[in-house]
Amino acid sequence: MAKRDYYEVLGIDRDATEKDIKRAYRHLARRHHPDVNGTDPDAERKFKEIAEAYEVLSDNEKRHQYDAFGHTKSGMGFDGFGAFDDLFGMVFGDFGARSQTRATTERGSDLICDISIELEDAYRGVEKNINLKKALKCEECNGTGAEPGTSPIECLLCNGSGVIRTTQRTFFGNLVKTHTCNRCGGRGKIISSVCKVCDGEGRIKKDCSISIKIPAGATSGLRFKINGQGEAGFRGGPFGDLFVDVYVQPHSIFEVRGNDLMCDFAISFSQAALGATIDIFTFDGDEKLKIPPGTQGGTIFNLRGKGLPCLNSRRRGDQLIRILVATPTKLSAAQKELFKRLDEIGEENLGIKKRLSD
Ligand SMILES: [Zn+2]
Ligand SMILES: [Zn+2]
Known part of the structure; x- marks a missing residue:
């Protein structure tokens, strides 16, 4: 043609x-x-x-x-x-022909760990040590993976680029393809004598203890990140991150409701009727709470700002006190006599609404 x-x-x-x-x-x-x-x-x-x-x-x-x-x-x-x-x-x-370049080092893996704390630790914030096994930089070769005294040399196959280009003849021209160099694994460098301690990895697994600062206001399910506390990277690559999942143990007195702390407090029948001043446990010491006369069971009182701190804000939750009126179960003869007297005086006078069935 x-x-x-x-x-x-x-x-x-x-x-x-x-x-x-x-x-x-x-x-x-x-x-x-x-x-x-x-x-x-x-x-x-x-x-x-x-x-x-x-x-x-x-x-x-x-x-x-x-x-x-x-x-x-x-x-x-x-x-x-x-x-x-x-x-x-x-x-x-x-x-078109896209060249793939690969980092000569690789970032280390991220780690996730669980940490269990007490509610009071969540209230104040706490520093905890956790023990875990993770890859750390090999001290012997300083993370290079090469035997001390030697250093990695440039890969001759790819001239240090980590990439091999091949030209393929096709019917509409030569296509240049790139692929990762097999010899150096795309790293561009070759270690002729590997470090015997880490086997050329530049990192080794070690037991270590990490101190973790848990912020005040941490609640169950909170995950936070500590930069650079994951595993060491391959041959001196950057460290991964550590993610910490917080679990707050149940407390004997408090129930956590968002940032509020709820507790029950039982008062006697007489205290409910006559009013009283009670001592309430808080994480910052006992506090006096005035119960007005005629307090019903189930009434909730509020100690402002005595709850958990809110993360990233200066606000705090409240401590909520739900009043339970304890009905006496064992009465002495004298007590029985008094309750009978009360009953005789008449419930209307006590201000209690009579039940419909009466
Ligand atoms: Zn080493
Ligand atoms: Zn190469």
Whole structure:
């Protein structure tokens, strides 16, 4: 098949500038790229033709030769796209030959640990030590993984890039593919003699104790992060993070309701009727609470600001005191006598509503 004129292929004049050529190529390559235009069986041939024309006309020397001799000049024809992947990248951005670069080190894993604290610790905040086994930087090789006195050398296979590029001839040009270098595992460096302590990992598992500050106001289910307290990275890579899940143990007196602390307090029948001043346990010591006369069972009193602190704010919850009126179960003869007297005086006078059934 006779070759079409390159200028004709790109639809430009013979005196087109470099810019014109580039613009025309981009426009046409987008339109005729087989990946974009899969339905057109002719797309591949057209695309190849466009790319070929561009390869010649965008190169000043080749363009001069072409202008002078046309297609007849030997060696002038399409001999693969030398800069195919550059063209590809130019037209399709990252979509084309994408190079994969990998870090020479790897970040260590994150760790998660549970920590159980008492409610009072949640109230005040606490510092706790936890013991765990985790990878730490190898002291012997200072995390490099190389035997002390030696240092990692550049991988000759990939020239330290960690990436191997292979050129594949396809019907529409040379495709450059990249893959991770097998020899160095993409790290670009090779350790000729590995550290015997860590086996070239640059890290070793060790038992360690970590001090953890638990903020006041921590509640069950809270997860917080301690930066850099996870495992050491491969060959000196950065440490992972440590996540701490908090569990607050149940308390003998308090029930946690959000930031409020609820407790029950039983008073006697007489205290409920006559009123009283009672001593209430709080985490900051006993507090006096005045119970007014005629207090009903189930009444809730509030000690402001005696609850749990709110995380990230200065607010605090309250301590709630739910009053229970204890009904006496064992009465002495004298007590029985008094209750009988009370009953005789009449419940109406006590201000208690009579039940409907009476
Ligand atoms: Zn080591
Ligand atoms: Zn390599």
